[in-house]
Amino acid sequence: IVNGRELINEEAEKFSFPFDGMDMQSNKPMLGVSTKPSATDDGAVVEQVVPNSPASKLGLMEGDVITKLNDHLIKNPVDLVEAVSxxxxxxxxxxTFERNSKMLTKDVTLSERKDAMVMQRSFPMDEDFFKQFERIMPGMMEPIDRNFEMNGPNRSQSPKIGVNVEDRADGEGVQVNEVNRESAAEKAGIQKDDVIITYNSSAINNVDDLLEAIRNAQNKEQVEVEVKRSGAKKTLRLKVPKQLKKRAL
Structure with missing residues (x-):
């Protein structure tokens, strides 16, 4: 067990871990962040924050570096997973986290992990994932069908426009909860709390509609995105990010 743990910590430098743990059973604590190792191995760098999660309510942002949870020092994503558990x-x-060279400490109440949807959307089980996980847990991936994600077909080939969205109760569009910095969405002018109602002329009623529209338009240079903002409709032009193939050869 000790050797296995050392291996996990060593490999964490190359592996981006999902939302503070992959166990999807109920009654498990959740902070609600996706993190990656820092360049200096002195914290877990926030890559994404789950909307309406404790991390979101705390105000954690992409780029923040989590260094401590209560008395637990956090040097990498594995430390954070273990501390939350x-x-x-x-x-x-x-x-305790670092932002813009300043150390901040805030308290928050951990929630129960009930919905794995955001993890599924943000954690594509692509070839790189399998290769890296196999180094950490040899033989563990053999029973898994690599053509499927946790929630269905592998969608890793779809371009990422850089938004975190959720369905609306009225079924009219999807709510933008977060826009990644320097993303195609941010450059197009999409903002937090916008409601995306069309993408490349396709009506968007839910998250699956948006995923399908993004896939269908992935070969275009630019698409029009219609959003509703403060009751008014706006048409934005989004430059479609290109998917560059990568393989370990």
Whole structure:
């Protein structure tokens, strides 16, 4: 077990871990961040924040570096996973993180992990994932059908426009909860709280509609995206990001 743990910590430098743990059972604590190792191995760098999660309510942002959870020092994503797992949903914890060279400490209540949808959307099980996981857990991936993600067909080939969205109760468009910095969406002018109602002339009623529209338009140079903002409709032009193939050869 000790050797296995050392291997995981060593390989964490090359591996981006999902949202503070991959166990999707209920009654498990959730902070609600996706992190990657820092260049200096002195924290877990926030890559994405789950909307309406404890991390979101805390105000964590992409690029923040989590260095401590209560008394647990966080040097990499594995440390964060282990630290969160020591608590229960409803426990209040102090999170220390670095932002713009300043150290901040805020307290937040951990929630219960009930919905794996955001993890599924943001954690494509592509070839790189399998290669890296195999180094950490040899033989563990053999029973898994590599043509499927946790929630269906592998969608890793779809371009990422850089938004975190969710369905709306009225079924009219999808709500933008977060826009990644320097992403195609940000450059197009899409903002947090916008409601995307069409993408490349396709009506968008839910997240699956948007995924399908993005896939269908992936070979275009530019698409029009219609959003509703403060009750008014706006048409934005988004430059479609190109998917560059990569393989370990």
């Amino acid at each position: 020591k608590y229960k949903p409803g426990d209040r914890v102090d999170i």
